[in-house]
Amino acid sequence: MIEIKLFGSLKKYVCGEKRVELAPDDAKCVNDVLLILQITKGEVGQILINGTPVNSSRAFNDSITNDDVVDLYPISAGG
């Protein structure tokens, strides 16, 4: 399974949960994760795969596989 960790306001997309799991067959890249969880791209500030920042700029086409951990952080907004 792929573990998705959500931070800040992004938790609201999964009813306030901090973690969810997705099947590797359903989520082959970061963009799949966003689509499944119905997270708007513009609300995501930073994504880490196994602690490493994604390299895709904002295309979110980075591959993920079984046992990966994907961290989704909101925009750092200031104030």
Place this chain on the structure above:
Amino acid sequence: MNVTHGPHGYLNRILRVNLTEQTIKVEELDKGFIRKYLGGRSLALYYLLKETKPNIDPFSEANLLIFATGALTGNAGPAIPRYTVVTKSPLTGGLGASEAGGFWGPELKFAGYDALIIEGVAKRPVYIWIKDDSVEIKDAENVWGLGSCEAQEKIKDEVGDKRARVAIIGPGGEKLVRFANIGNELGHYNGRNGLGAVMGSKNLKAIAVRGSKKLKAFDEPKLKEIAKEFAKTFKENNLGYTLFEYGTTATVEALTGFGALPTNNWETGVFEGAENLFADVYNEKLLTGRKGCYACPVRCKRVVTVKDEKYKVNSKYGGPEYETIGAMGPNMGIDDLNIIAKANELANHYGLDTISLGMTISFATKCFEEGLISVEDTGGLELKFGDGDALLAAIELIAKREGFGDIMAEGSHIMAKRLGKGTEKYTITVKGQEAPMHDPRTKVGVGLAYATTDIGTDHMVAPHDGFLTDAESWSFKNAEKLGVTDPSGLFDLTETKVKNFAILNRYYRMFDTIGCCCFGFAPRGPMEVDTFLEMINAITGWETDFDELLKAGERSLVLSRIYNYREGFTAADDNLPQIFYKDMTDGPYKGKLAIDKDKFRELIRSFYENLNWDKDTGYPKKEALESLGLGEFA
């Protein structure tokens, strides 16, 4: 629709109080003045430039302290409660300016004034009591020396009106701490630049105001419709939802993802105890209520209770916001929200800017840990990262200017100059003001803000870069209506980055003049820019557009630049602290993200050109002044 003549939403009246002469005057503004300058920071700058001489001592009788509302302030719409305080800053030696929300600005307008100019110095401590047309300078001996809460309550008792609104300084302002602030209603602060110290230097403890007049909007039914719809729907927008649910505290989590949470005086961006400061922990551990500003349903302010007796707080002072959590928490190596809440309460009691306060103590702590100062310098105080009691003790010393607190009360920039011994390398300041809790290596537009803003490092001069990274995002689509055409990546050092920043810098400066809170309106807040424009026109009847409004924002940027150059600043002061030209030391971006110094300098030159300023000197060209109707300041 209101068909009465005269200004709508504002008043064209200024109150002038001379504390030396004990005189009070009311002046009318020229018709068209507010539409040109919008009010707020621009109105105040106009007078500061006209009526003060260059190179005065900020604490001298010659300095002015100007409170100015915007054209929208106090009207019955969301996120328009704000006012500015402007003076010459004792922290930077340049423009001192800071905005606050709350209730004081609206009340000044209900009393019949757009702005208040304070001149001179009172012989003894006083406060000003404004009740509509009645204005009195009253003895403040009874409240001088008291903390903000106690003093405010006494003043309300004395004037016999519990609903009076009070702008006030704490003992820190009285003691001329160079980063003392001015608060209103114990939860809203003109926080930065040491404005409270200037107020203290004038022996002015507070300004209480109560008004009975109703502001007349041009189209009341339209304004009501917009306000009602916003109140009903703002939480459907993620930005509105987050501000209500968490205030600004969710920023801790967002920055943790980058390894960019300033820790131990910015030694690293990775803080082991960060999870103890996350927004859900805050809500569970501290939060007991939410507060807001006049007529605004967002209620982004926090009310907190601390269960631990040792750090019990007066809940009337509100709870820490992100900047305070950052400056007093990770930046001091502290992961206990109880201690941070206590530090916040003390800062508000004494009237001190929490950013400069936390950053000055972290600077001193770094110097201590590096052996550059010792207990002999600190009078026995052992400064250590992670030591909450040392933090709280340092706040007390600073507020009272006792012992080692006297030099810390000067702020880290002046303190380092006095200490010498190579301590300057541990300051993180621009133009003498300490950095807020955002690392510009992870959002380069914030770097442009830090470097070019005339009040010194400021994180509130444009939406942060994350709002402009995705062409399909709600924030970006709104920004397009302001002239932004292309998205820009967080770390980009490109012309697009400059262009986006320059447009939105004008837009945010427009907020600071017209009386808006950036949390209300896109790209950072939940109201769409089209609706925002409708609201401006419903209040003023101007039938204006964003071309005119952004030009007014630009006019304000030019005025503050003229002021700063008059006081001796140059393009060389538009720079970043050295730390940001080096790679991140830890976290997911370890060994990366150093801002290229030469490229960054080019971006600043490009920013100058975007504003039609000389690309070498950074000074507005004559054509720029003339095109903005500022020829008289050439």
